[in-house]
Amino acid sequence: MKHLGTGIGWRPEIADAVEKMPGIDWVEAVAENLCPGHIPDSLLRLRERGVTVVPHGVSLGLGGADRPDETRLAALAERAQALGSPLVTEHIAFVRAGGPLTASQPLEAGHLLPVPRTRDALDVLCENVRIAQDALPVPLAVENIAALISWPGEEMTEGQFLYELVERTGVRLLIDVANLHTNHVNRGEDPAKALDELPVEAIAYVHVAGGFERDGVWHDSHAHPVPEPVLAILADLASRVTPPGVLLERDENFPAPQELERELDAIRETVRTRAPASGECATGTAPAARPADVPASTRQRLALAQTALLSALVAGTPAPEGFDRARLAVQSRALTGKRADVVAKVAPELPEILGKTYRAEFSAYAQARPMSGGYRRDALDFAERLLLAGQPEDARTRGELTQWWLERSGPAPLDARPVTRWLRAARFALRRG
Numbered sequence: 001m002k003h004l005g006t007g008i009g010w011r012p013e014i015a016d017a018v019e020k021m022p023g024i025d026w027v028e029a030v031a032e033n034l035c036p037g038h039i040p041d042s043l044l045r046l047r048e049r050g051v052t053v054v055p056h057g058v059s060l061g062l063g064g065a066d067r068p069d070e071t072r073l074a075a076l077a078e079r080a081q082a083l084g085s086p087l088v089t090e091h092i093a094f095v096r097a098g099g100p101l102t103a104s105q106p107l108e109a110g111h112l113l114p115v116p117r118t119r120d121a122l123d124v125l126c127e128n129v130r131i132a133q134d135a136l137p138v139p140l141a142v143e144n145i146a147a148l149i150s151w152p153g154e155e156m157t158e159g160q161f162l163y164e165l166v167e168r169t170g171v172r173l174l175i176d177v178a179n180l181h182t183n184h185v186n187r188g189e190d191p192a193k194a195l196d197e198l199p200v201e202a203i204a205y206v207h208v209a210g211g212f213e214r215d216g217v218w219h220d221s222h223a224h225p226v227p228e229p230v231l232a233i234l235a236d237l238a239s240r241v242t243p244p245g246v247l248l249e250r251d252e253n254f255p256a257p258q259e260l261e262r263e264l265d266a267i268r269e270t271v272r273t274r275a276p277a278s279g280e281c282a283t284g285t286a287p288a289a290r291p292a293d294v295p296a297s298t299r300q301r302l303a304l305a306q307t308a309l310l311s312a313l314v315a316g317t318p319a320p321e322g323f324d325r326a327r328l329a330v331q332s333r334a335l336t337g338k339r340a341d342v343v344a345k346v347a348p349e350l351p352e353i354l355g356k357t358y359r360a361e362f363s364a365y366a367q368a369r370p371m372s373g374g375y376r377r378d379a380l381d382f383a384e385r386l387l388l389a390g391q392p393e394d395a396r397t398r399g400e401l402t403q404w405w406l407e408r409s410g411p412a413p414l415d416a417r418p419v420t421r422w423l424r425a426a427r428f429a430l431r432r433g
Helices: 012-020 041-048 070-083 119-135 158-169 177-187 191-197 228-240 257-273 296-314 325-346 349-368 375-388 395-408 418-432
Strands: 005-009 026-030 052-056 088-091 094-099 104-113 140-143 172-176 203-208 212-214 217-219 245-248
Touching: 005 257, 012 041, 012 257, 026 041, 026 245, 041 052, 052 070, 070 088, 070 119, 094 296, 104 296, 104 325, 119 140, 119 158, 119 296, 140 203, 158 172, 158 191, 172 177, 177 191, 177 203, 177 217, 177 228, 191 228, 203 228, 217 325, 228 257, 245 257, 296 325, 325 349, 325 375, 349 375, 349 395, 375 395
Parallel strands: 005 026, 005 245, 026 052, 052 088, 088 140, 140 172, 172 203, 203 245
Antiparallel strands: 094 104, 212 217
16 A cells, blocks of 8 residues: 555645645546646646646446446546556445436436445445446545535445445545544434444545534535544554554635645644554455456346435425435435535636626525536536526626526537527527527
8 A cells, every 4th residue: 555644635726835845745636627638737847846636526326227338448547658657546426326227317416425334335336336336447436525424324334335335446535534523423423333334444545624513404615724622533543553654634714824734744643653663554355356246136226226316305396215315305406506616617608697696696506496507507408498488687787698608508508600609599599489
């Protein structure tokens, strides 16, 4: 297992600060935000200095009922090769549901959702992990996620689920101690018990992040300082095994560089002072026997369950039996809020054009229109739906939104030739009619 050291999540907003930070051994970058042929100069400079860069995927959906998408796997492999990475990481989560397995509309969560800890889900996850391992040029590590909701009828604890996953696939683990804290607050799960049951020797590295509590629910925001309870879980883990790497995640609401450096110092000190007396380090796991193929019926059962849950969260269908309806409502609002935030980043012109009405308008749209494609498609569909309804009422604002939609609604930017512009406008007029 490669020793990584202390790292920080690389984000464009703090790229300059990260380059200047002392003691940064490695960084992690969101894989979907990188283009292999156009790696940001900041990451290239870090690599030239010997700083390791690890691509971290967020959209593969290894815990979903479908087999991993070959195009997404190929893209993840390309990023690992372009960065010379020693490993790649993803999440134990599902991010989409519906489609052919359920003969229903495809649905996108736009967020990481928990996998039920059942035998069916574990069988599917093991096969999906094996498919991913075969397609990737470097080892894969998978991350435990934070969750607001619990599945009814679960058959294993998180630790037991992860232990068997590692035993059956040989996959490595990315343990997020902030997510263990989140699940302690939201689902009553004991972090110490989870660590007791984990195969700590399989740990590739550890995530540390902040969040906040509201109305008894912990939100894993990655936008707040790391709290003491999260550092306490890191200390507990470090007393059992020395992790090969520890990384600070921060995705928004970035503080001054000095504050990030203080958090990194606290992380280093926590690991150093709680290192096991034996000096035991995580070393990886032996190759596992190849899991048996999963019957189609198993994937279909999981698909039906995940589709029912996701539909309740994003399409307003009734809550599946056994779920906490209040928690589902919290999760649904969180998904809508994140969807609005990401669309605002993908298409920053929309909140500029719509001003203070953007969030309310988008919330109304999202409640009536589940996301079935990516965020770029979502932004275009949102603008189109407003325009078809004759909104915004202000003619000048409506004109600006119409121009924005016309310039982006085709496969390529709108041609400046009058005939091209006329054809696109005519197509829109026909749809409105």
